[in-house]
Amino acid sequence: MGDDGQGAGMEDVDLLVVGGGKGGKTLAMDAARSGRRVAMVERGMIGGTCINVACIPTKSLVTSARLLQRIRRAGEVGVRVEKAEADLPLLRAHKEGVVGGMVDINHRQFIDSGMDFILGTARFVAERTVEVDLVDGGRRVLRGADVVVNTGTVPHVPAIPGLAEVSPLTSESILRLERIPDHLVVIGGGYVGLEFAQMFASFGSGVTVLDRNPRLLPGEDPDVAEALTGFLREDGVVIHTGVQVERVSGETGAVTVRLTDGREVAGSDVLVATGRAPVTRDLDLAAAGVEVDDRGFVKVDDRLATSAPHTWAVGDVAGSPQFTHVSLDDYRILKANLAGGDRRTTGRLVPWNLFTDPELARVGLTETEARAAGMDVRVAKLPVAAIPRARTTREMRGLWKAIVDRESERVLGVALLGPESSEVLTVVQTAMLAGLPYPALRDAIIAHPTMAEGLNLLFASFAD
Numbered sequence: 024m025g026d027d028g029q030g031a032g033m034e035d036v037d038l039l040v041v042g043g044g045k046g047g048k049t050l051a052m053d054a055a056r057s058g059r060r061v062a063m064v065e066r067g068m069i070g071g072t073c074i075n076v077a078c079i080p081t082k083s084l085v086t087s088a089r090l091l092q093r094i095r096r097a098g099e100v101g102v103r104v105e106k107a108e109a110d111l112p113l114l115r116a117h118k119e120g121v122v123g124g125m126v127d128i129n130h131r132q133f134i135d136s137g138m139d140f141i142l143g144t145a146r147f148v149a150e151r152t153v154e155v156d157l158v159d160g161g162r163r164v165l166r167g168a169d170v171v172v173n174t175g176t177v178p179h180v181p182a183i184p185g186l187a188e189v190s191p192l193t194s195e196s197i198l199r200l201e202r203i204p205d206h207l208v209v210i211g212g213g214y215v216g217l218e219f220a221q222m223f224a225s226f227g228s229g230v231t232v233l234d235r236n237p238r239l240l241p242g243e244d245p246d247v248a249e250a251l252t253g254f255l256r257e258d259g260v261v262i263h264t265g266v267q268v269e270r271v272s273g274e275t276g277a278v279t280v281r282l283t284d285g286r287e288v289a290g291s292d293v294l295v296a297t298g299r300a301p302v303t304r305d306l307d308l309a310a311a312g313v314e315v316d317d318r319g320f321v322k323v324d325d326r327l328a329t330s331a332p333h334t335w336a337v338g339d340v341a342g343s344p345q346f347t348h349v350s351l352d353d354y355r356i357l358k359a360n361l362a363g364g365d366r367r368t369t370g371r372l373v374p375w376n377l378f379t380d381p382e383l384a385r386v387g388l389t390e391t392e393a394r395a396a397g398m399d400v401r402v403a404k405l406p407v408a409a410i411p412r413a414r415t416t417r418e419m420r421g422l423w424k425a426i427v428d429r430e431s432e433r434v435l436g437v438a439l440l441g442p443e444s445s446e447v448l449t450v451v452q453t454a455m456l457a458g459l460p461y462p463a464l465r466d467a468i469i470a471h472p473t474m475a476e477g478l479n480l481l482f483a484s485f486a487d
């Protein structure tokens with residue numbers, strides 16, 4: 024601890040990480056293991072959002088929902104099961120067991136790395152300097168030779184009249200729910216909203232999804248988005264698109280959502296899934312000379328540098344695509360740049376998955392995007408039912424689609440809507456990274472019967 028005249032108790036470190044998300048915690052551990060003095064401040068969620076209240080708990084519950092659906096259809100594969108139902112205390116125990124285990128592992132790794140892991144809320148007081156209100160009481164002031172902001176995002180609750188009064192659920196509070204809603208009205212049909220919608224429909228809730236876009240997943244090709252919408256409807260999810268919520272009234276247990284077209288949707292609970300807001304409001308970034316955009320995200324260049332010297336930002340808060348694997352890639356970029364390199368975010372190939380049943384796995388361009396860019400493309404489509412593995416598992420819902428450049432034969436993008444698509448996606452992504460022409464996937468010897476084998480069929484299924 025040193026005092027250089029900037030205030031009693033100022034502690035200087037080589038690297039100060041503010042917020043322990045995926046990119047920041049990985050960088051902090053890495054730097055600490057290599058012998059640098061590192062402090063990481065985390066206000067409460069050891070391991071960050073993904074582990075505590077996002078990817079990991081939701082995918083744990085998706086597992087339960089899928090199993091329930093599978094058991095309900097067990098007769099199709101010759102297995103008689105008397106009864107299957109969701110048991111909320113057991114669901115919570117399952118989810119909390121997975122989360123708790125990962126939090127413990129993270130905590131141990133933080134300590135073992137040699138970093139100074141500080142539980143408390145940080146606020147900037149000067150360039151590269153934060154004041155931390157410690158969870159256990161007391162205060163510390165730290166300054167980093169380099170500082171990384173990794174404070175993430177939180178659910179955004181829009182200013183709809185009456186919404187706050189009905190205490191709407193968010194993606195975080197729904198994970199702590201004490202009961203399975205009779206009827207969940209989901210405002211927002213994006214990825215978060217759709218995963219919860221189908222999950223709670225499986226658990227026995229009535230579910231209505233309201234979305235302002237003319238169709239779900241407006242960024243996807245219409246055929247893919249419509250296929251998924253159809254499967255959700257088959258599973259009992261009521262979907263209204265092209266609607267605006269005017270106001271919400273009632274109370275938890277009996278809520279009415281009034282739409283601007285005069286229709287009313289009744290439910291027991293409302294889940295708001297209308298996007299996420301950056302955690303920057305109370306950070307006093309101005310004191311550090313760090314600029315934010317008009318929505319509050321930290322402005323960074325493509326090397327992840329902010330407007331202040333030696334101050335960087337990674338993950339959701341930096342406006343990066345909101346995925347854990349992107350925050351991890353931000354870590355790789357920053358690690359290189361802190362070591363004097365010049366690695367950039369431009370041109371990254373970012374895959375992602377929507378963990379509905381069936382899954383939608385995506386990488387690269389859609390057909391719509393490729394054609395809008397004036398590219399000469401060929402499009403291949405394959406019903407999942409054509410894949411032998413899908414027939415053996417009787418999981419035949421889905422559609423695979425690939426877009427390739429006519430001239431170079433390189434894969435520009437795929438949308439794989441089907442079971443286990445998230446695993447198969449990486450095969451295509453790897454081919455794209457390697458710049459392989461599509462016949463390499465069409466003609467590869469792929470073990471039979473696997474879902475990946477469907478790639479042989481997909482890349483032999485061009486319409487022209």
Ligand SMILES: Cc1cc2nc3c(=O)[nH]c(=O)nc-3n(C[C@H](O)[C@H](O)[C@H](O)COP(=O)(O)OP(=O)(O)OC[C@H]3O[C@@H](n4cnc5c(N)ncnc54)[C@H](O)[C@@H]3O)c2cc1C
Nearest residue numbers: 042044045066071072077145174175338339345346347350
């Ligand atoms: C329901 C849901 C499901 C999702 N599922 C997936 C998925 O399946 N796959 C996927 O890739 N992505 C998924 N995401 C997105 C993913 O969770 C985020 O993109 C990812 O967690 C972002 O990580 P991050 O590094 O930006 O920071 P975060 O993990 O958000 O970490 C930020 C940390 O900073 C801390 N913090 C904030 N302010 C302060 C402060 N002032 N002082 C100290 N600490 C502070 C916070 O407590 C938090 O721990 C999901 C998101 C949601 C909401």
